Amino acid sequence: MAEAHTFAREVLVRFGDCDPAGIVFYPRYFEMFNNLVEDWCAQGLGTSFRELHGERKLGLPTVNVQADFLAPSRLGDLLRAELSVVKIGGASLTVAIRLLGEDGAERVRATLVLVTMDLAQGRATRIPDAMRTSILQFMPAGAD
Template sequence: MSYHRVIPIEFAHCDPAGIVFYPRYAEMVNSMVENFFLDEVRYSFARIMADGFGIPTVRLEVDFHKPSRLGERLEWILRVAGLGRTSAGFHLTAQDRVEASVTVVWIDRNFAPAPWPDQIRNTLEAHHA
């Protein structure tokens, strides 16, 4: 099962040539993960942080295939590619433009890796490819 979301390319994403400045793709990847947790896991990053936990990114790899331009709308697809005791890997694509792999880790109040809570693990397992 995959998660889909459209992200419009806005002025803030672009360099003076009107194409997406490459670090903005990292922001879009993070937005996809954050919104996946909001929409699918039903546990927003705001609530996770308020509860004293976190989900930092520990690895990010991005391949850039084609430029994206101001005014375009990119359809992003997120798939759960791997699931460990404390980590999860996501594979993301934005049409034929960008491909990314990101790994996040569930951390406890002491900023140490901790096992996924059952509710989150169940949702991640349901989305695991």
């Protein structure tokens, strides 16, 4: 079971996620990562991408991704997607993502660096204080 500082949800591997060999085509995992970040913002931080981008004019682009593909996922698999915050800076944060099979085995492990961006100015901006407070709830004790 995930710890309190981890945001988690289930992800069903769909037909469109798979290549002709019947396994997840690796770029689809990057879509799963982005969907998890979007769900985390809405459900974990209480700020949907619609509100963030539309009303607040803030973006949260991914500026760096590192991923390890450890085992294949297949059509119909139900994965557990987990996100926790590893590091938080002035305008950026680093999140760790794990995708686990139904047996609990890690299928994919990734680290993403996200940056808060002022959409009107097109450049990085400091993470708003209220958002920072929410983000810190997903950071394990002892992390940066």
